[in-house]
Amino acid sequence: GIIPWHWDELGSCCATPVGTVLELWCAMEIQVPEEPVVALFGHDATLLCSFSPEANFSLAELSLIWQLTDTKRLVHGFSGGQDRLQDQGRGYANRTSLFYDQLALGNVSLLLRRVQIDDEGSFTCFVRVRDYDSAAVTLQVAAPYSKPSVHLEPSKDLKPGDVAMVTCHASRGYPEASVLWQDSRGTNLTDNVTTSQVANEEGLFEVRSVLTVLVEPGVTYSCLVLNAVLRQHGHASVTITGQPLAFPAVALWVTVALAVCVVALLGVLAFVCHQKIRESCREDEERTGKSRETRMDGGGGTCWGTLGE
Incomplete structure (x- = not known):
C-alpha cells in the first residue's frame, strides 16, 4: 500500500497519495541575507527575501507575512493576490509595500520607507504556497554624525601650566559614537576625557567629549568621532598658540x-x-x-x- 508522507519542520520533502500515485515535492526554502541590512535614518530600506517558485505557481496560492521576530507584530501581509493590512502594526501604515511585479518570480522582499530608529531589529519573512518556510532578516539603522567642532575654554590669557578644557561636539548620529583624542605628539589622551551621549526625540545622538589639559604652547589637540556601522569618521583639532597665550599683553606692557x-x-x-x-x-x-x-x-x-x- 501507499504510505502517506507529510511535511514536518525538520524535513525537506513531503508526499501525499493521489489515487494510487504518490506525489512528491521538496519543501520550500527561502533565501535571506546572512548579514544585517544597514539602512540610513530617514531613507528607504529593502529587506530581501525570496524563494524559487514551481513552474505552475499562481499568486493566488501565495501567503506572505512580514512580522517582527520578537513581538510577532504584523508589518505587512499578503494573500489571495492582495495586501492584507487590517492587523498591521502601529507605525507601519503607509510605510510598507512589496515588489508586486516580481512576486510571481519569487521575490517577496519588503520595502520599508522612511526608516526610523525604532525600526531597528529582526524581521521574519514567512512564506506559504503548498509548503511554508520562514527566515529572519536583521535591520541595522545608522545615521552619520555632523562634522565635529572643538573649542578651548578659556580661550585667552592662558599661561603655561594653566588648566584648560578642550570640548569636542558632534550631533544627529546613530548608533553611539566612539570618541578618540590625541595630541600633536601622537599621545593617546582618550583615558583623560569625559564623554556624554544623549539621544533626542528621534533617537539620534548628540555627543560631547571634554578633555582636560595643562597648557603647553604649540601643542595641537585632535578629536576623532567614529561611527563604526557606517565606518565614518569626523576630525577636528585646536592648537594652543605660543607667545600670545604664554605671555599676556598686560604683562608685556608692564615690562x-x-x-x-x-x-x-x-x-x-x-x-x-x-x-x-x-x-x-x-x-x-x-x-x-x-x-x-x-x-x-x-x-x-x-x-x-x-x-x-
Missing part, C-alpha cells in the same frame, strides 16, 4: 614701561654725575689759581681733559 623707567633713571643719574664732575673741576681751578697754560704743561689737566675742553 616695557618698567624698561623705559629704568633707562630714564639711568639717563638722569648720568647727567647729575656729569654736572657734579664739572662743578668739582671748577672749584679745584679756582683754589689753585693756576693759569691754563701751566695746568696743561704741568700735567694737571685732569678735569679739562676729562671734560674735553
Whole structure:
C-alpha cells in the first residue's frame, strides 16, 4: 500500500497519495541575507527575501507575512493576490509595500520607507504556497554624525601650566559614537576625557567629549568621532598658540614701561654725575689759581681733559 508522507519542520520533502500515485515535492526554502541590512535614518530600506517558485505557481496560492521576530507584530501581509493590512502594526501604515511585479518570480522582499530608529531589529519573512518556510532578516539603522567642532575654554590669557578644557561636539548620529583624542605628539589622551551621549526625540545622538589639559604652547589637540556601522569618521583639532597665550599683553606692557623707567633713571643719574664732575673741576681751578697754560704743561689737566675742553 501507499504510505502517506507529510511535511514536518525538520524535513525537506513531503508526499501525499493521489489515487494510487504518490506525489512528491521538496519543501520550500527561502533565501535571506546572512548579514544585517544597514539602512540610513530617514531613507528607504529593502529587506530581501525570496524563494524559487514551481513552474505552475499562481499568486493566488501565495501567503506572505512580514512580522517582527520578537513581538510577532504584523508589518505587512499578503494573500489571495492582495495586501492584507487590517492587523498591521502601529507605525507601519503607509510605510510598507512589496515588489508586486516580481512576486510571481519569487521575490517577496519588503520595502520599508522612511526608516526610523525604532525600526531597528529582526524581521521574519514567512512564506506559504503548498509548503511554508520562514527566515529572519536583521535591520541595522545608522545615521552619520555632523562634522565635529572643538573649542578651548578659556580661550585667552592662558599661561603655561594653566588648566584648560578642550570640548569636542558632534550631533544627529546613530548608533553611539566612539570618541578618540590625541595630541600633536601622537599621545593617546582618550583615558583623560569625559564623554556624554544623549539621544533626542528621534533617537539620534548628540555627543560631547571634554578633555582636560595643562597648557603647553604649540601643542595641537585632535578629536576623532567614529561611527563604526557606517565606518565614518569626523576630525577636528585646536592648537594652543605660543607667545600670545604664554605671555599676556598686560604683562608685556608692564615690562616695557618698567624698561623705559629704568633707562630714564639711568639717563638722569648720568647727567647729575656729569654736572657734579664739572662743578668739582671748577672749584679745584679756582683754589689753585693756576693759569691754563701751566695746568696743561704741568700735567694737571685732569678735569679739562676729562671734560674735553
